Amino acid sequence: MASCSYSLKPNNMLLPSFCSSFKSRPFLSNAIFSSSSSSLSLLSCSPRLPLIRTSHAHSLSIKASSSSSSTAIADPEGIKVNSVPTKPIEGQKTGTSGLRKKVKVFKQENYLANWIQALFNSLPPEDYKNGHLVLGGDGRYFNKEAAQIIIKIAAGNGVGKIMVGRDGIMSTPAVSAVIRKQKAIANGGFIMSASHNPGGPEYDWGIKFNYSSGQPAPESITDKIYGNTLSISEIKMADIPDVDLSSLGVTNFGNFSVEVVDPVSDYLELMENVFDFPLIRSLLSRSDFRFVFDAMHAVTGAYAKPIFVEKLGAKPDSILNGVPLEDFGHGHPDPNLTYARDLVAIMYGENGPDFGAASDGDGDRNMILGKGFFVTPSDSVAIIAANAQEAIPYFKSGPKGLARSMPTSGALDRVAEKLKLPFFEVPTGWKFFGNLMDARKLSVCGEESFGTGSDHIREKDGIWAVLAWLSIVAHRNKDKKPGEKLISVSDVVKAHWATYGRNFFSRYDYEECESEGANKMIGYLRDLVSKSKAGDKYGNYVLQFADDFAYTDPVDGSVASKQGVRFVFTDGSRIIFRLSGTGSAGATVRIYIEQFEPDVSKHEMDAQSALKPLIDLALSVSKLRDFTGREKPTVIT
Numbered sequence: 251m252a253s254c255s256y257s258l259k260p261n262n263m264l265l266p267s268f269c270s271s272f273k274s275r276p277f278l279s280n281a282i283f284s285s286s287s288s289s290l291s292l293l294s295c296s297p298r299l300p301l302i303r304t305s306h307a308h309s310l311s312i313k314a315s316s317s318s319s320s321t322a323i324a325d326p327e328g329i330k331v332n333s334v335p336t337k338p339i340e341g342q343k344t345g346t347s348g349l350r351k352k353v354k355v356f357k358q359e360n361y362l363a364n365w366i367q368a369l370f371n372s373l374p375p376e377d378y379k380n381g382h383l384v385l386g387g388d389g390r391y392f393n394k395e396a397a398q399i400i401i402k403i404a405a406g407n408g409v410g411k412i413m414v415g416r417d418g419i420m421s422t423p424a425v426s427a428v429i430r431k432q433k434a435i436a437n438g439g440f441i442m443s444a445s446h447n448p449g450g451p452e453y454d455w456g457i458k459f460n461y462s463s464g465q466p467a468p469e470s471i472t473d474k475i476y477g478n479t480l481s482i483s484e485i486k487m488a489d490i491p492d493v494d495l496s497s498l499g500v501t502n503f504g505n506f507s508v509e510v511v512d513p514v515s516d517y518l519e520l521m522e523n524v525f526d527f528p529l530i531r532s533l534l535s536r537s538d539f540r541f542v543f544d545a546m547h548a549v550t551g552a553y554a555k556p557i558f559v560e561k562l563g564a565k566p567d568s569i570l571n572g573v574p575l576e577d578f579g580h581g582h583p584d585p586n587l588t589y590a591r592d593l594v595a596i597m598y599g600e601n602g603p604d605f606g607a608a609s610d611g612d613g614d615r616n617m618i619l620g621k622g623f624f625v626t627p628s629d630s631v632a633i634i635a636a637n638a639q640e641a642i643p644y645f646k647s648g649p650k651g652l653a654r655s656m657p658t659s660g661a662l663d664r665v666a667e668k669l670k671l672p673f674f675e676v677p678t679g680w681k682f683f684g685n686l687m688d689a690r691k692l693s694v695c696g697e698e699s700f701g702t703g704s705d706h707i708r709e710k711d712g713i714w715a716v717l718a719w720l721s722i723v724a725h726r727n728k729d730k731k732p733g734e735k736l737i738s739v740s741d742v743v744k745a746h747w748a749t750y751g752r753n754f755f756s757r758y759d760y761e762e763c764e765s766e767g768a769n770k771m772i773g774y775l776r777d778l779v780s781k782s783k784a785g786d787k788y789g790n791y792v793l794q795f796a797d798d799f800a801y802t803d804p805v806d807g808s809v810a811s812k813q814g815v816r817f818v819f820t821d822g823s824r825i826i827f828r829l830s831g832t833g834s835a836g837a838t839v840r841i842y843i844e845q846f847e848p849d850v851s852k853h854e855m856d857a858q859s860a861l862k863p864l865i866d867l868a869l870s871v872s873k874l875r876d877f878t879g880r881e882k883p884t885v886i887t
Contacts, residue, residue, distance in 0.1 A: 328504015330489040331406045336360045342368070342479040344472040347679070348458025350444045353392050356455045360485065362399055365475070366440075367485045369459055370407040372474035377437050377462070380410040380505075384428050384439030384460075386420025386513065388549040388583075388612040389574035390449035393418045393442045396457070398492045400440055405488035405506040415513035418442065418495050419574060421549045421613030423703075423711040424517040426464035430707060431516050437462050443549075443612035446584035446700075450577035465684030465708035469808070514556050517713075524644040524706050525717050526724075527561060533724035535563040539736060540603035543716065544570040544593040547579035550609040553713055562720075583610050585617035585700055585712070586887045587624060598622050605723065605739060609712030614680075615700040616712035618719050620739025625719075626857075626887075628659035628755050631696025633746050634718045636665045638694060641725040642718060644706060649693035653683055656799050656814055657826050657842040658698040659755040668750065677801050677813040678828070684708045685805040698757060698842065700887075744853065751848040754860045758843070758883040760874070762836035768829055771839070771877035775815045775827055778871070782817075789867050791819040817871070822846040825868045839878060841868050858886075 339358070342349060342365055349365055356362050370378065385400060387393040397418040404412055413428065413436070414420075420428070425439045444456035459467045459475075467475075490503045494510075501508045521527075534541055541564050545551035551572040558564040570593065571579060582589040585608035597606040597619040606619035618625040625633075635652050638645035651672035654662045666673035672691060676682035680701065686692035687705040696702040701710035702718075719739070726737040779796045786793040799813040814828040826842040843864045847853065852860075868874075875881060 329405055329506055332487050332489055334360075334363070334485040334487050336364055336367075336482055336485050338480050338482055339364055343476050344458075347445060347466070348441070348456050350447065350454060350456035353451055353453060353455045356392060356396070362396055362457065363403060363485045363487070364479055364482050365457065366400055366403045367407075368475050368478035368482050370403070370486075371478040371482070372471055375408075378404075379408045381437040382411045382413060382432065382435045383409055384420070384425050384432070384436055385412050385414040385418070385442075386422075386425040386428075386439065387415070387418050387442030388421070388445075388449075389417070389419045389552075389576065390443065390455065390578070390611065391451055391453075391576040392455045393576075394495070396442050396455070397495060400442075401493060401508055402488045402490060403485060405490060405503065406486035410505065411507045411509060413509045413511050414493075414495060416495065416498060416510050419549060419552055420513040421517070421553065421713075423614055423707055423709050423714065424513055424553075426460060426707040426709040427517045427520050428511075429460060429462070429464040431520070433462065433464075438467075439464075441612065445612050446582075446610040446615060448578065448582050449611065450580075453577070460708070463684065463688055463708055465688075466679070466681040468681055468684075469810075514553055517553065518557060518561065520706060521557065521714070521717060522561075524642065524714070525721055526643050529724045529728065530717065530720045531561075531563045533720060533727060534558070536732075536736075538732065539605070539727075540568075541565075541720075542568050542570060542593070542596060542603045542606045544585070544590055544606070544608040545572045545574075546581060546583040546585065546590065546608055546610065547571045547573060547575040548583040548609065548611045548613065549574055550613045550713060553613070557713065557717075578611065585610050585615055586885065587617075588885045588887070590617055593617075593619070594624075604736070605720070607716040607719070609716070610700070613712050614703075614710045616702060616715040617700055618715070618739070620743075623738075623740040623743070625739065625743055626659070626755055627696060627698050627700045627702065628654075628661050628753060629743060629746070630715065630719070631658070631694065631702045632661035632665050632750070633722065633742060634696075634702065634715070635662060635694045636669070636746060636750075637722045637725070637742075638718075641721045644704070645693065650690055650705075651686065651692045653686060653692050653695040655679075655682075655697040655699075656801075656816070657757070657828060657840070658696060659753040659844045660822070660824075660846065661750065661753040661755075662696065664750045674804070675801075677799065677810045680708075680710055682801070682803070682810070685803055689805045691804070698755065698887075747853045748850055751846060752853045754845045754847060754855070754857050756843050756857055756861055756865075757885075757887045758841045758865070759830075759885040759887075760839040760841075760878060760880045761884040763839050763878045763880060765837045767877045767879065768837035768839050771872055771874060772815065772827065772829055774877070775872060776812075779815055779817075788817070788819070788871065790863065791821070791823060791867065794818045794820045823864055825864060825871070827868075827872060839874065839880075841872070841874075841883075843868060 422441050425441050429436045429439050438461045441458050444454035447454035461467050493501050493508045498510050545554050551574045554569045554572050559566050590608045593608050602621045608617045639648045652666040653674035655678045683695045694704050702715040703710040782796040796817045798815050800811040802809050814826050817825045824844040828840045830838040843861045
């Protein structure tokens with residue numbers, strides 16, 4: 251039997267220094283190794299076997315804290331587990347999309363480890379002991395280091411197996427899809443992402459946990475996590491080496507294993523079951539239809555080529571910024587008119603493509619564009635819902651119900667009314683849709699923040715939204731012969747407006763405001779709401795009602811309060827004020843403006859012009875400049 255000598259490298263990986271008999275064999279990656287200390291012996295090789303690596307945990311030690319000594323505790327079978335002393339760290343309150351901070355904060359001693367351990371302390375043991383968990387991320391800076399920490403703490407707490415995307419990459423929708431596909435054995439999953447926020451050493455990082463049906467952890471769990479971060483005293487850290495996440499296969503440590511999986515395959519299989527791929531391919535392969543997708547150097551770069559090019563026949567050069575990078579190519583991976591400016595320039599340029607789309611850092615958001623035409627997220631979800639039954643096989647029996655986040659425009663409400671479907675208005679945060687989906691009350695839902703999705707998974711889904719729109723356009727053009735004028739994206743939208751009316755809508759973000767001033771402004775508005783009454787005059791607008799939105803979940807009765815201050819007027823116009831919790835620094839003030847217009851002759855007005863009276867009213871009512879010192883919004887969408 252041939253043997254290989256291996257040496258320990260600084261990154262705790264076992265790397266071959268010499269292999270006499272198998273050095274040039276192409277199937278060496280399918281070998282099965284046994285390790286002892288820092289040398290390995292080759293047990294067998296087979297080109298038919300997946301990569302399986304086994305290791306004795308005592309070969310390497312993991313030191314999680316430079317200032318604390320660790321002690322051994324009761325071990326899972328075959329693994330040494332150290333109890334690493336730690337102390338609570340302030341600022342680990344989990345928001346609607348997990349915990350997000352600057353990278354330098356997460357790199358503080360035990361900062362991430364404390365939160366991961368607090369999570370395990372918050373879950374019932376039966377939800378993870380000897381069970382399977384999924385691990386994925388958007389490819390941003392710090393993910394590789396964080397993945398190793400998460401794996402070791404999972405092993406230390408008795409998890410049986412971690413399924414991780416190759417190189418730690420797996421989009422947020424794909425993590426949800428894998429959890430749901432493996433639901434007989436998968437109990438949840440970790441997602442390493444700060445979503446649409448910038449990446450790199452000076453920027454943002456985030457972590458969240460999705461539960462057993464693939465949905466973001468409910469507040470009952472996130473509140474427990476935060477409570478446990480305030481009292482944590484030890485971290486259970488398995489004494490195992492770093493795992494090579496670059497190769498597909500299984501690494502075993504006693505009764506704990508790490509399986510590196512293809513991040514695309516399960517998700518692609520799901521999309522093929524949801525959509526009519528031959529129909530979409532018939533559109534993308536037309537010589538008179540041009541398509542472009544901007545992955546923004548984020549996680550959907552790993553999915554764009556296999557799905558759009560290899561499966562659906564789009565041209566390879568239709569994928570822009572298709573390589574995931576740790577800093578997103580020095581960009582801001584937020585698919586809106588401000589940060590996806592390159593795509594916008596292409597779509598609004600001379601002889602622009604017929605269809606353009608983009609997705610964000612972790613792949614759960616989307617932007618849809620036609621030639622010289624922007625589809626608002628509020629219109630997008632309404633149009634998908636209105637066309638779902640005829641254009642998307644998954645909905646052949648019709649949607650069960652529709653829902654939107656409270657700040658999202660009322661365009662979806664009008665579709666639900668016309669189709670006589672149940673309708674729900676929920677707080678911002680995708681987790682509020684999950685209960686409705688699990689109760690089979692909801693099929694299609696969306697948020698104005700470029701999030702759209704359905705009950706095929708329990709997350710919003712950027713690529714799903716792009717495929718839904720391609721399905722609608724393909725269905726409208728399925729009988730068009732070469733040379734006939736195609737029905738465009740803008741044609742689809744304008745036909746929808748003609749049927750349902752147009753909801754002019756815009757959001758204004760004032761990012762990184764001083765928290766004190768922003769909170770005082772919201773306090774002032776809440777006081778104003780408490781004194782308001784129907785019939786009050788606000789310039790030319792008459793108040794129907796004003797409140798601080800609260801939501802009672804129709805499934806479990808849980809209550810979410812203080813979800814946004816609303817001023818709703820008798821003509822259907824709305825002004826909404828919220829503080830966002832999805833950033834990593836300061837406070838973001840968001841103002842949402844909406845006006846309904848039934849008159850077709852006015853549907854092509856510029857949105858900013860149509861909304862200007864309400865915008866001026868919002869700034870006056872809120873005294874935003876006085877409280878925050880901000881004159882202009884950072885982002886307008």
